[in-house]
Amino acid sequence: MLLAIDVGNTQTHIGAFRGEELAEDWRFQTRAGATADELATIIRGLFELKGMGLSEIESVVTSSVVPPLGPEYESMAAKYLDVSCLVVGPGVKTGMAIEVDNPAEVGADRLVNAIAAYEQVGDVCVGVDFGTGINFDVVSADGAYLGGAIAPGVEISLSALAQRAARLPKIELAEPSGVIGTSSKAAIQSGVLYGFAGLVDGIAARFNRELGGEATFIATGGFAPVIVPFTETISRIDPHLTLEGLRIIEGRNRD
Numbered sequence: 001m002l003l004a005i006d007v008g009n010t011q012t013h014i015g016a017f018r019g020e021e022l023a024e025d026w027r028f029q030t031r032a033g034a035t036a037d038e039l040a041t042i043i044r045g046l047f048e049l050k051g052m053g054l055s056e057i058e059s060v061v062t063s064s065v066v067p068p069l070g071p072e073y074e075s076m077a078a079k080y081l082d083v084s085c086l087v088v089g090p091g092v093k094t095g096m097a098i099e100v101d102n103p104a105e106v107g108a109d110r111l112v113n114a115i116a117a118y119e120q121v122g123d124v125c126v127g128v129d130f131g132t133g134i135n136f137d138v139v140s141a142d143g144a145y146l147g148g149a150i151a152p153g154v155e156i157s158l159s160a161l162a163q164r165a166a167r168l169p170k171i172e173l174a175e176p177s178g179v180i181g182t183s184s185k186a187a188i189q190s191g192v193l194y195g196f197a198g199l200v201d202g203i204a205a206r207f208n209r210e211l212g213g214e215a216t217f218i219a220t221g222g223f224a225p226v227i228v229p230f231t232e233t234i235s236r237i238d239p240h241l242t243l244e245g246l247r248i249i250e251g252r253n254r255d
Contacts, residue, residue, distance in 0.1 A: 001056045004246035007064035009132040015243035024050050032066050036075035057081050061250035063088040063108035086250055093252045097144040110137045114145050116245030121216045130221035149203050154223045173226050197230035204233040
């Protein structure tokens, strides 16, 4: 069994693969100060809830945007699983050319999403990850990573609005009765849902003009199901895109 670990700024998403099949997946809050011992406790508990054991894990792969946690997952894998942990980064075989000014700047999660998206499409495509930020990652027809765009995420935008505007309430996102909100709650819902949908569609249109054709857009991340239904550009959501990319990369590095 392969354990794939996607460490994001807000949440960590882990998946257990049997071959190419994702058997189970879980999410928990990312804590930058977590130790290898704590991480092992969390993962063991999640496995036990599904009647699984850590002894089933034969290999581990992780991508992390939180620098202190990469070494902790390596330590956890060695100490509790007796396996090595492949950390996506410089020196790891990805099978994808990176055509940007400084390849070292490309976040591991962005590259992983790009690889998974291209694996599905085999042509010009864009992975759109609705996480702490909204990452757009563009892949050419011949499978090269071209770069992309990064915008503020939904959750941090809502939090900033609530903190800076004392009279505006914190809300749960739901479709308003119309674009013209007739209450503060409805106005915020309209602004966030249609605003972020417009942001996505606007950037997508500019990508297509620059690429000279129509790209396939694949969305992932916690807020994808919330925003994507209001877009005109994205028709596909893959909640496991990053985990699939990790599985692909681990396979390309397996001796």
